[in-house]
Amino acid sequence: MLLGSSTSSYMGHISAPPKHTSGMRMGHKVCVFLSLFSLATLVYARTPPPHISTMGKMEHLPLPDVTCAPDDPAKCTCLGKPIGPDTYTPPAYMRNKYESLYDIEVMHSDANAKLDVYRGNVTLVVNNVNYPGIIQLLQKYRSRGFQVLAFPSNQFGAQAPCASSCERAYMLHKLNFNDENSGVVVFDKVVVNGDGASDAYVFLQRTVQNNLPNCAGCMVTWNYEKFLVDADGRAFARYYPAASPLDMEADIERLLADAGR
Numbered sequence: 001m002l003l004g005s006s007t008s009s010y011m012g013h014i015s016a017p018p019k020h021t022s023g024m025r026m027g028h029k030v031c032v033f034l035s036l037f038s039l040a041t042l043v044y045a046r047t048p049p050p051h052i053s054t055m056g057k058m059e060h061l062p063l064p065d066v067t068c069a070p071d072d073p074a075k076c077t078c079l080g081k082p083i084g085p086d087t088y089t090p091p092a093y094m095r096n097k098y099e100s101l102y103d104i105e106v107m108h109s110d111a112n113a114k115l116d117v118y119r120g121n122v123t124l125v126v127n128n129v130n131y132p133g134i135i136q137l138l139q140k141y142r143s144r145g146f147q148v149l150a151f152p153s154n155q156f157g158a159q160a161p162c163a164s165s166c167e168r169a170y171m172l173h174k175l176n177f178n179d180e181n182s183g184v185v186v187f188d189k190v191v192v193n194g195d196g197a198s199d200a201y202v203f204l205q206r207t208v209q210n211n212l213p214n215c216a217g218c219m220v221t222w223n224y225e226k227f228l229v230d231a232d233g234r235a236f237a238r239y240y241p242a243a244s245p246l247d248m249e250a251d252i253e254r255l256l257a258d259a260g261r
Contacts (some may be wrong), residue, residue: 100136102232119231171186
């Protein structure tokens with residue numbers, strides 16, 4: 001009886017279905033999937049990309065001709081256009097007639113405003129004036145003819161989305177100024193880069209295009225990039241967005257001295 005029970009129990013254990021059959025079926029599916037994936041990977045690895053020949057060599061596409069002047073090998077053309085050093089041609093919007101910032105008209109409160117009224121002053125041009133250092137510069141140099149002209153732009157991270165009047169009020173509020181009689185004038189919003197760019201910024205980019213290394217095709221790189229203009233309206237220097245206004249104090253001193261201020 002004991003043996004029979006033991007045998008029955010033993011045989012019953014052998015003949016009973018294994019536990020966790022669903023898990024086993026899942027494991028089987030995973031193994032099949034991995035096998036197929038490995039096979040596909042092997043086939044892909046042995047199949048050359050479209051631009052590689054079956055011999056393992058690059059299939060080169062035909063190149064356009066480069067033609068150079070016999071008397072000057074540096075003067076070359078490709079597809080009818082100059083190529084090589086010193087062949088950069090500014091886009092049409094970068095070519096304007098102005099030689100002085102103070103010859104340009106801009107917009108203020110939806111009306112034309114001539115910058116000629118600022119001739120004789122040393123001017124810092126920015127598109128955002130959120131700088132504590134600007135107040136210090138104005139306190140020190142405004143009486144000698146230093147001023148700040150601001151041109152809000154929404155091209156940099158959409159940080160100036162509101163109407164020009166609101167952007168003007170907000171900038172002055174950040175400086176704790178009640179109006180524009182404190183040495184900061186905020187003009188209407190402008191386009192800084194590309195087609196439709198303000199004549200003021202086209203002039204500034206064109207005339208001090210090499211003062212900033214890697215200046216992104218001489219376009220304004222970001223908010224807070226600054227231009228310093230002398231008393232005759234000529235762009236003198238250009239400063240990185242991260243540069244503090246106090247970093248340009250020596251240049252301001254020099255231009256004021258040159259202007260006899």
